[in-house]
Amino acid sequence: MRIDSRKPKAAALSAALTVALLTGAGATDARAATLSDTVGSTPSEATLMQPVDYRGDGFGSMQEWNASMGAKRDSLEVRAQIIMNMYGDYATDDERAVLQGCIDGAGSLLTMEEVDAKSAELDELRSALEDAKREALEAAAAEAEAAEAVQASYYNAGSGSSYASAAYYANGSGLTRSSGVNNYNGRRETYYSSNVLYHHRTGEWTQDSEGFWRDSDGYYVVAAGDKAQGSTFTGSKGECKVYDSGCAAGTTDYYTGW
Missing domain, CATH: 1.20.1270 (Substrate Binding Domain Of Dnak; Chain:A; Domain 2)
Structure with a gap:
């Protein structure tokens, strides 16, 4: 009886291949685990890999x-x-x-x-x-009211009430720092101090010699609650442009650096 000498060799070769494959698989698994750990350490990537539960959010x-x-x-x-x-x-x-x-x-x-x-x-x-x-607008209004009261007291102390009223509400220079309030063409004019209410565009404007803020086109910067944003009109100081609201109808508030 002949013995097939190839069978032991084939068995040995199969065993060797099995060991090699197992060893290679282990190395591959190790590399895969390392890669998985690396990806998992980046929250944004891990989140992006998660499926969206659109049905749970109520979508078809x-x-x-x-x-x-x-x-x-x-x-x-x-x-x-x-x-x-x-x-x-x-x-x-x-x-x-x-x-x-x-x-x-x-x-x-x-x-x-x-x-x-x-x-x-x-x-x-x-x-x-x-x-x-x-609250900021109320504080500014209170400040303007206080300035108005002080100025009224000043005029009343030096002259009769009728003269004081005319000088106070219709002075020839328009709104000034000393008057605080002025009437012009049916509108009550007063001011906002940029030291109290710093408009987010104040850095774009320039103060003139009287302390009024002017935009790049030379318009006086004002607030007017009854006029459209960006609209222009004539005030006691000259041409005005509306950049804010928050004041009563019929009132023009000039932005100043006072």
Whole structure:
């Protein structure tokens, strides 16, 4: 009987190949584990790899989820920009940073929960800034009223009441720092001090020799609650341009550096 000497050799070769494959697989697994650990250490990449639960968010397809998410991000960015434009002058540095973060980072929010949380934060911030603006305007109005009372007292102390009234409300120089209040063409004129209410565009303007702020076109910078933003009209000092509101109808508030 012949013995097939090839069988032991084949068995030995098979065993050697098995060991080699197992060893190679172990090395591959080790490399895979190392790569997995590396990827897992980057939160942004790990988050991007997670599937979106669009059904859990109430959507029938990923396309619907993407469309809604995009609209929410855009809305968040626009709302933050509007609040910054309207109330940025009355915000603290931290509040402005929150608004700027929504403007710059709305597109990087990855879940509906993140967008909704930022939206709620914006609502609370806007409410707080509305209160801050109202308080600042009330303080400015009180300051102007006090200046008016002091000036009225000054005129009344030196002359009769009829003369004082005429000089006070219709002086020939228009609104001045010493008068504080002036009537012109049916409008009551007073001022906002940029030391109290620093408008976010103040850096673009220039003070003239009397301390009034002028824009690059030479217009007097004013607030007028009953006129459209950007509109122009003639005041006692000259041509005015509306950059703010917040004062009563029929009132023109000049921005000054007094």
